[in-house]
Amino acid sequence: xxxxxxxxxxxxxxxxxxxxxxxxxxxxxxxxxxxxxxxxxxxxxxxxxxxxxxxxxxxxxxxxxxxxxxxxxxxxxxxxxxxxxxxxxxxxxxxxxxxxxxxxxxxxxxxxxxxxxxxxxxxxxxxxxxxxxxxxxxxxxxxxxxxxxxxxxxxxxxxxxxxxxxxxxxxxxxxxxxxxxxxxxxxxxxxxxxxxxxxxxxxxxxxxxxxxxxxxxxxxxxxxxxxxxxxxxxxxxxxxxxxxxxxxxxxxxxxxxxxxxxxxxxxxxxxxxxxxxxxxxxxxxxxxxxxxxxxxxxxxxxxxxxxxxxxxxxxxxxxxxxxxxxxxxxxxxxxxxxxxxxxxxxxxxxxxxxxxxxxxxxxxxxxxxxxxxxxxxxxxxxxxxxxxxxxxxxxxxxxxxxxxxxxxxxxxxxxxxxxxxxxxxxxxxxxxxxxxxxxxxxxxxxxxxxxxxxxxxxxxxxxxxxxxxxxxxxxxxxxxxxxxxxxxxxxxxxxxxxxxxxxxxxxxxxxxxxxxxxxxxxxxx
Ligand code: ACM
Ligand code: ZN
Numbered sequence: 001x002x003x004x005x006x007x008x009x010x011x012x013x014x015x016x017x018x019x020x021x022x023x024x025x026x027x028x029x030x031x032x033x034x035x036x037x038x039x040x041x042x043x044x045x046x047x048x049x050x051x052x053x054x055x056x057x058x059x060x061x062x063x064x065x066x067x068x069x070x071x072x073x074x075x076x077x078x079x080x081x082x083x084x085x086x087x088x089x090x091x092x093x094x095x096x097x098x099x100x101x102x103x104x105x106x107x108x109x110x111x112x113x114x115x116x117x118x119x120x121x122x123x124x125x126x127x128x129x130x131x132x133x134x135x136x137x138x139x140x141x142x143x144x145x146x147x148x149x150x151x152x153x154x155x156x157x158x159x160x161x162x163x164x165x166x167x168x169x170x171x172x173x174x175x176x177x178x179x180x181x182x183x184x185x186x187x188x189x190x191x192x193x194x195x196x197x198x199x200x201x202x203x204x205x206x207x208x209x210x211x212x213x214x215x216x217x218x219x220x221x222x223x224x225x226x227x228x229x230x231x232x233x234x235x236x237x238x239x240x241x242x243x244x245x246x247x248x249x250x251x252x253x254x255x256x257x258x259x260x261x262x263x264x265x266x267x268x269x270x271x272x273x274x275x276x277x278x279x280x281x282x283x284x285x286x287x288x289x290x291x292x293x294x295x296x297x298x299x300x301x302x303x304x305x306x307x308x309x310x311x312x313x314x315x316x317x318x319x320x321x322x323x324x325x326x327x328x329x330x331x332x333x334x335x336x337x338x339x340x341x342x343x344x345x346x347x348x349x350x351x352x353x354x355x356x357x358x359x360x361x362x363x364x365x366x367x368x369x370x371x372x373x374x375x376x377x378x379x380x381x382x383x384x385x386x387x388x389x390x391x392x393x394x395x396x397x398x399x400x401x402x403x404x405x406x407x408x409x410x411x412x413x414x415x416x417x418x419x420x421x422x423x424x425x426x427x428x429x430x431x432x433x434x435x436x437x438x439x440x441x442x443x444x445x446x447x448x449x450x451x452x453x454x455x456x457x458x459x460x461x462x463x464x465x466x467x468x469x470x471x472x473x474x475x476x477x478x479x480x481x482x483x484x485x486x487x488x489x490x491x492x493x494x495x496x497x498x499x500x501x502x503x504x505x506x507x508x509x510x511x512x513x514x515x516x517x518x519x520x521x522x523x524x525x
Contacts, residue, residue, distance in 0.1 A: 022135040023125040025502040026118050027482050028175060028489035030141035038099045042123060042132040044072035050082035056244050057104065057112035058082050064120050071130035080104070082112050091177070092142035095119055097134050113246040114141065114175050121173070124509045145442065147404050147457030148488040149178035149250075150481065152473070155185020155261075156282065156464045158227070161234045163470040165241050169513065170477070172245035174485035179242055180316060180459060182252045183230075186260035186279035186287075190229045191251070191309075195301050196266065203265035204229040206278040213426060213466075214282050221280055235309050248312040250368065253302060256289040256352050257322025263287045269295050271330035282465040286325040291352055292332040300359050307363045314383070315360050319353055320370035346376030354379040368404065371396070385459070387411075390444050397447060397454035405442040405458040411484070413476050414463040417520055425475065426466050434521065438483035438496050460484045471516040478510060478517035479503050 024035060046065065050058035061080060078100055085105040088094070093115035094105040104115035118139055123132050150171050152164075159167075164181075171179055183191045189203035205227030211220045230238070239249050261278045263270040264287075270276070271290040279285060289295045306315060324345035327333040333348060342348050350373070357367045357379040368383045371392025378384070383402040386393030393403040405411070408430070415430030442458040460481060467473050482503050486493045493499070500521050510517050 022133060023505055024122065024135055024137065025125065025505045026121050026139070027499075027502055027506055028485040029492065029494060029502075030118065030139045031491050032138075032140040034138045036136040036138065038136040040078065040097050040099050040102065040134045040136060042070065042102075042134065043078060044070045047077050047079045048082075049079060051084040053084055053109055054082040054104075054106060054112040056109050057106075057116045060113065060116050060245070061119070064116075064123065068123065068127055068132065069130065070132065078102075082106075082115075089142055091146075092140075093118075095137075095139040095141070097122075097137050099136060102134075110177070110246040111142075113172070115139075117173055117175055121506060121509065124512065125505055143175065143489045144491050145455075145457035145488045147178060147459070148176045148485070149180050149404065149406075149457065149459030150176050150477075150484075151180035151182060151406075151459055151461040153182040153185065153462060153464045154190045154230075155182060155188045155258075157468050158188065158190055158230075159470045159473065161230070161238060163473075164238050166470075166513070166515075167473070167477075168238070168242050168245060168247055170481065170515065171247055173509070174481060175246075175489050176485065177246060178248050178250055178314075178459070180250045180252060180461075181238075182254075182316075184252070184254045184259065184262065184318075186258050186285050187282070188227050188229075188278060189261040189265065191235065191253075191306070192229055192231045193302055193305055194232075195305065196298070198265040199262060200229050201265070203261035203278060206261075206280050208280040210281050214428075219281065227278075232305075232309060239310060243311075248314075249310055250312060250314045250316050251306055251310050252316035252318055253299075253306060254318030254320075255299060255356065256291070256295075256349065257284070257320065258318055259289050260285045260287040263289070266298070269298060271326035271333060284321040284323060286323045288322045288326060289352075290330060290332055291327065291336045291348055296355060296359075299356060303356075303360055303363065307360075307365060313364075313366050314368050315365050316368040316385075317353060317356055317360070317373075318370060319349070319373040320387070321372065322349060324349070342376075344376070348376070349373075350376035350379070353382070357382060383456075387461070393455065394444055394447060397451045400451075400454065402456050403454050404456060406461055408461075410437055410440040411458060411460050412463070413460050413480055414466070417476070417480060417518060425472055427476070428463065428466055432480070434480050434483045435496055437480050438486060438493070438499060440484075440487050442487065458484070458488050474516040475518050478515050479507075479521060482506075 048058050080102045083105050086107050088107040091111050093111040095115045096103045106112040189199045193199045208221040208223045209226050211222050242249050264276050264278050267275045276287050327345045337348050353373050360367050371386050384396035385404045385406050387406050389407050393405050396403045414428050415432040416427045418424050443452050443455045
């Protein structure tokens, strides 16, 4: 190599080196990220300029800078501008980092929040010795799917409000926009209802809980009272907290099944009128709501109180795993079948859901139900959550209904994440490694292209039978939630190997958030 070549070679590589010396990874992967030369340093109190509509994003930025405790030894001010650009789509944003200023453009508060989230990841991974040095760049970004959800079951085990907020922080960081809060179960009723106080006095507490796994026989119980519920004040606080981070909260009020806690509070809501207890065991129970008019009066009252708390458009009505045993033997239920000219108990379930849908629609809301709501006829305006595989989703899309994909094989985060479970905390079963989630494609190959629009997104579900603590929830969710965020947001996911590196890069953010993530990816290294 002659001298000239060496000089050219050196200049070329030192330039590349300058360009890429800061960390630029963002999860989920933005649509377009153009790295430029030069840097911007963020100081302790940058000047923040925000259009009124984008104030919540500006507030998040201000709080994030405060949390980082930056050095304040420079006199020069740099600026961050949140600027309304009505030409952008609903959730789209443009983030520009220039040596003297950062601009986030969006047409909505939500878009601006996503711009902030990308910036915040860059700030946190480039925070060193009390200084943040960011590579100049331009990011243009918008999501692949309009529904990006994460679920949390608080029926089996419940967690403090502070944890619910921390969970929402995790969702927000990864640009999820729906938190599906599973609030009622056989094992506990977790939402305050004023008109029916026994739901909280009785239904929110169980006397005992199964020890170990369901398959460990004979069953043993801890004989310890367990429970509680979220007050309306707490729920409003959570909804507000989520809203400030661009997240809609979807309450799930299960019907007609998974309702033993409600039936134990008001035995007249069941078919037999027998007093049952709040379930101490996991599983599917036959103590479901009776289809008589009194049940609908009760559920409509519940909905009246629920819609006051949750401003979003969806109410999830469950609809899954409702054994028809009691309905078959119940005079009241059989009378409804005759009166309405129904064929069988599946059509009765469809009648039940459709009647509740009409009521919920009359309140200006839409229902979501698990895919069992297809059985016996789908309620006319329902969105279907396809959990028993993808066939329910396919069927609903073919009927021109919107679908949220959450097939248990790929989207259930209560499954084991390691093949060798020796050192894993007890889980329900299954095996869903992060790679499998990463490779998931919510739109099934076999779905005709004209129907793709009905698949509005996907969701991760976190059923908590075996998750007594919030630490355990975090272990199951992180980092698999990173993979799901790529699935629902990124138009062009990088290879899994690149993704792994990105995840390890952002682990310090989880450390700062004090998240108990699983270390499987590090073990793979
Ligand atoms: C479900 O997992 N039962 C929806
Ligand atoms: Zn009945």
